[in-house]
Amino acid sequence: MTQAVEITPEIVAEHGLSPDEYQIILDRVGRTPNMTELGIFSVMWSEHCSYKSSRRHLGKFLTTGARVIQGPGENAGVIDIDDGDAIIFKMESHNHPSYIEPYQGAATGVGGIMRDVFTMGARPIALMNALRFGDPSHPKTKSLVDGVVAGIGGYGNCVGVPTVGGETNFHKGYNGNILVNAMCVGLAKADKVFYSAAKGVGNPIFYVGSKTGRDGIHGATMASAEFDDDSDEKRPTVQVGDPFTEKLLIEACMELMATDAIIAIQDMGAAGLTSSSVEMADKGGVGIELNLDDVPQREENMTAYEMMLSESQERMLMVIQPGKEQLAFDVFNKWELDVAQIGHTTDTGRLVLNHGGHVVCDIPISPLADDAPNYDRPYVSTPERDVLKAENFALTDLNSALMKMMGSSDLSSRRWIWEQYDRHVMTDTVDSSQSGGDAAIVRIHGSNKAVAITTDVTPRYCYADPYEGGKQCVAETWRNLTCVGADPIAITDCLNFGNPERPEIMGQFVGCIEGMNEACRAFDYPVVSGNVSLYNETNGQAIPPTPAVGGVGLIPNLDFYTTVSGAKNGDALLLLGETKGHIGASLFLREISNREEGTPPPVDLKMEKRHGDYVRRLIRDRRIHAAHDCSDGGMLVAATEIALSSAQGLHLTRPAGSGAMSGWYFGEDQARYLLAVDPNSVNPIKSTAEGLGIPVTQIGTFGGDKLTCEDGLDLELSKLRATYEAWLPDLMS
Amino acid sequence: MKTAVIVFPASNCDRDAAVALEKITGHKAQMIWHRDTEVPSDVDFVVIPGGFSYGDYRRSGAMAARSPIVKDIVTKAEKGLPVAGFCNGFQILTETGLLPGALMRNKGLKFVCRPEKLKITNGNSRFTSAYGSTANVTFPVAHHDGNYFADDATLNKLEKSGRVLFKYEDNPNGSARDIAGICNEAGNVFGMMPHPERAIDPLHGGTDGINLFKSIIESI
DSSP states (O other): OOSOOOOOHHHHHHTTOOHHHHHHHHHHHSSOOOHHHHHHHHHHTSHHHHOTTTHHHHTTSOOOOTTEEEOBTBSSEEEEOSTTEEEEEEEEEOHHHHHHSHHHHHHHHHHHHHHHHHTTTOEEEEEEEEEEEOOTTSTTHHHHHHHHHHHHHHHHHHHTOOEEEEEEEEOGGGSSOOEEEEEEEEEEETTOOOOOOOOSSSOEEEEEESOBOSTTTTHHHHTTSOBOTTGGGGGGGSOOOOHHHHHHHHHHHHHHHTTTOEEEEEEOOTTHHHHHHHHHHHHHTOEEEEEGGGSOBSSTTOOHHHHHHOOOSSEEEEEEOTTOHHHHHHHHHHTTOOEEEEEEEESSOEEEEEETTEEEEEEESHHHHTTSOOOOOOOOOOOOOOOOOGGGSOOOOHHHHHHHHHTSTTTSOOHHHHTTSOOOTTSOEEEOGGGTOSSEEEEOTTSSOEEEEEEEOOHHHHHHOHHHHHHHHHHHHHHHHHHTTOEEEEEEEEEEOSOTTSHHHHHHHHHHHHHHHHHHHHHTOOEEEEEEEOOOEETTEEOOOEEEEEEEEEESOTTSOOBSSOOOTTOEEEEESOOOOOOTTOHHHHHTSOOOOSOOOOOOHHHHHHHHHHHHHHHHTTOEEEEEEOOTTHHHHHHHHHHHHHTOOEEEOOOTTOOOHHHHHHOOOSSOEEEEEOGGGHHHHHHHHHHHTOOEEEEEEEOSSEEEETTSOEEEHHHHHHHHHHHHHHHHO | OOEEEEEOTTBOSHHHHHHHHHHHHSSOOEEEETTOOOOOTTOOEEEEOOBOGGGGOSSTTTTGGGSHHHHHHHHHHHTTOOEEEETHHHHHHHHHTSSOSEEEOOTTSSOEEEEEEEEESOTTSTTTGGGTTOOEEEEEEEESSOEEEOOHHHHHHHHHTTOEEEEESSOSSOOGGGEEEEEOTTSOEEEESSOGGGSSBTTBBBSTTHHHHHHHHHTO
């Protein structure tokens, strides 16, 4: 990079920078930047790193709370779970790379989110994922599912962290842009959390982990642009993962973190060495000087530009306490990891890079981070849809409708997926995908308490009405945590949208955020970490708005928890909540009537809170054998799921005045729970509920091996199970 | 009673094995680093845990089988030291030759993780005696390379001599003759793909694994 390359408008454009943005760079640097400097600005100011379209809206979120130790702004969020324990968690997207190279894209997504968590001092204890694929019949879908699932498993299984749950949807809206969102939950001591702010002057900077290669150069820029027909040519920008090195990095970092050698630590994720060094320096208000000749390199003759923009995986940057250098070398050498002292902190506030005896970069740090563009993109609200009435959608054959629903792309069993994930390693998984329950339950090692974890979003609701859909995705995670008896604490989010430069997309984004935020505030359920993935578009076709939410709650005592599989012979089935028969934007409408229209179910947050708090109280009183919320597919699907998971038949009764059959059985009204309880508990539960203004109705009794009701439902559980289990294996065979 | 767990780079069931051993013996297991060259002489029972030792890059268990600590385990096992290998540990034991056969890629070519019902095919061994009249147990499996293979002569010999201790009821990986776990001729070295150490806790995976550990420990 010593020979001057003329910075032309074409080169500026190739770096994803607008002429206006380039002018700001000229002003801040005070001269024409060289290629390395331009590259550094381009990745730091990419949508992926700078959040330039989303920042001002993310600021609206509730981010504080009694249990919040660290909200957004660090590598992950940190919450207090008592007894000196902290949970550190985050969800992140790896959408663009996973579409281009599904195995490595998904694998490195898992690796990256784990690094975000153990960087802060937490041992990863659970992984989750939220996946969206295109139409099942689309020619690419099968190979994408195959590669993504193998990649997630291949990485998580090898590192030895259980993958305990998640969700998978199929819709033609994701034909050109699949979504791979991975979440990691880690456990740390509340007084031993590590942060990224570099401190002091003259302190040594250490590089540890894999060598730097040319893989992933400009990955962050790729993830900040739309796809077109030539996107497959972007394969070289996808990184390659090595879970073996990740496992060694975790163990080595844990070992060094047990000493007092680390001042600050940051993983090298998107934009690699550039963003890690700039973020550490910016947060600590110091400068950084690096000698790139000392960076461990996998390939020969790498330029400064390539080294700074590489996204080679499994690398960490840390500021070490002076005098502790040998200790750091000893630990990393024990684990046979590459380690090098590549620079030091300075008091200049500048990023200075030396390479081959020359200064190849000398720019002020604050404009890279603080002065990154912050756009107020114009937006328009999503047009309002019509309210649909259930009575206009006849339900004539309950048996065939239920069979079709349970064997549909979104409701059928995901066994084919989760059997490829090690769900048991670390031996603290109390409940996982295996039960089909609402949330995974992972015990805090050596204790009798547990965290509950769930991921949820209903994209068809967000598409129909971003604000209500935003409320609903937060409410559903809150309900799911409630169903297992956990106190919901906080969420992480992964906001997947199309091109924010289009006002209608920006309108979806703003609407979803405002809805989510209202729900967070109603539940005192803050956002502590998250990630934004924009430009999920191909040839101008955007994905449905998909703000995936990862919720975490605490089960203080494992003597009190519930799953979906505990219904017993003779148990009563109670429906808690109000059924108006909301059919708009429902799965029934899509699967049975082949229509995707109507308003989504409105979410009454006060009602949600009232109902959820009561369910949790009943679980603590040991009144509940099985609990499940009504979501996709409505009451009948939820009841069938309890019956299948508990291996108990069920006879249903329809109360008088329950409205149209389609609405009663398949309507997706919110704030509803199904509870399997001992018959002797029915009256006490109902009378307390009455005092609280909560409708509770007995709608069925468990027993036998069939699903029946007076409206003609008569299906053997084994037949339902066969249909439920067949769809995904059939697709993949 | 002194037990030990070997820790390779990317072992990932080492803690799980140690938790199980402590629960059953009442004493902490000693963790032995792969670069050590000797198992201490007072160790009564060694577990080679699951995981992806050295990344399993060459072939599952191949590199671990050639590590200094495993050379010492082989020497001591041949003199009678009880050794068990679960999952990757079983792969390592076949790579050393302490146990016959090999573990190939699963028949379905995919990683498989599920609770698996097993038949106890020899209840009189040092690893199964505590099961008494119990005929079946359920242990989780979680592996990519668990398809047990040996030639017919070896399989016949194993079966005739009672060295097949566990068989799958519903073979998850294509293993020859549904074999899930085998021991050596002397009966002191045992390997299986399923994870008995993940079945010692009613909150997690059931408790069917406890008697496997009890059996070997009571035999010492």
